[in-house]
Amino acid sequence: MREEFEALLATVREEEKDVVDAWLTEARLTDTGARRAAETEARDILSQLRQALENGGDPSRLDTAAWAPLREVLGDLSKTRAAKGQSAADTSMFLLALKKPLFSSLQRRLAANPEAMATSLWSLSTTVDKLAQHTVGIYQQAREEIIRRQQEELLELSTPVVKLWDGVLAVPMIGVLDSSRTQMVMEALLQKIVETGSELAIIDITGVPTVDTLVAQHLLKTVTAIRLMGADCIISGIRPQIAQTIVHLGIDLQGVRTKATLADALALALQQTGWRVSRDK
Structure with a gap:
């Protein structure tokens, strides 16, 4: 020493x-x-x-x-x-x-x-x-x-995959949509589709503050992955501001069904999957 x-x-x-x-x-x-x-x-x-x-x-x-x-x-x-x-x-x-x-x-x-x-x-x-x-x-x-x-x-909590109806899943998106978050949503949603055998998934972007070219690309990739699994997809939460932004950016959402609200998307999903809900008079 x-x-x-x-x-x-x-x-x-x-x-x-x-x-x-x-x-x-x-x-x-x-x-x-x-x-x-x-x-x-x-x-x-x-x-x-x-x-x-x-x-x-x-x-x-x-x-x-x-x-x-x-x-x-x-x-x-x-x-x-x-x-x-x-x-x-x-x-x-x-x-x-x-x-x-x-x-x-x-x-x-x-x-x-x-x-x-x-x-x-x-x-x-x-x-x-x-x-x-x-x-x-x-x-x-x-x-x-x-x-x-x-x-x-927090990402897991902010992107839950919920079962709205038999054969219908929904993912309410809240906050900024980036690459890592899109990947997590895609993996969770595809796994849930396999587990439940669901035919249709609704991606609700009501809580997404802005939609730009990158966000739109992320959404389209998710829609493509869902379709490859044999299911279909609806994007809800298309507000007037977001619709204008998508048009101005020249983003092509042809072939992707969109709705203004989650309620409208659910109604379309039920119709497509053969369900009919009526009010009891």
Whole structure:
């Protein structure tokens, strides 16, 4: 082990409790529950730091195998805090709060050797900075994964495939229609057609704010896929503004039946599938 880390190893071996207490105080954790949870995290981090140093880990190379257990602990810390909605700054500042208690210990241990003290303090500072930076990277990955999962869940919720009648399905579209969303709608709708044996599907775009060339292409691709499955399709929700836009853009919807409202589309679907609904007088 490099000489500048010998004093650090001695500190985490012999002063763990004092370092943890000073660390939590420096992190300004006053809530009892938060302090208790942070104390467990702090002890785990110090334990893995001690083991890494005992195994000869070089703090300038935190990507080596000796530091793998500590990286894992820090990764779990970042993911847990990301799931709780805490910020990357909070997680990073918690790690950086470790500097002061370790600095104080090294200053006491190396007071008679100023040159060794300066080297040890600098090495310690860069090591803790790297650990904090590692938590930020893991935190960002965790948040991106949470956001991606939430987006997928929202897409599924915003594009439900519902059975309106025997043999008739409907997909109410709400919001912007892009490539990824169209693909999800297409897959869900085609799967539902297979499961239910439906003959007709209604795509309702009442909740789609605008229709441009790209949106129209997405709709036409979906209609084509539905027809390839042996079913037919009606597009409802064609408002006057959307009708004018489609005409101005020169979009060809020939062969695709359209209706102004979902009710009109359902009436047409029932008629086509041989159903007749009458009011009981």
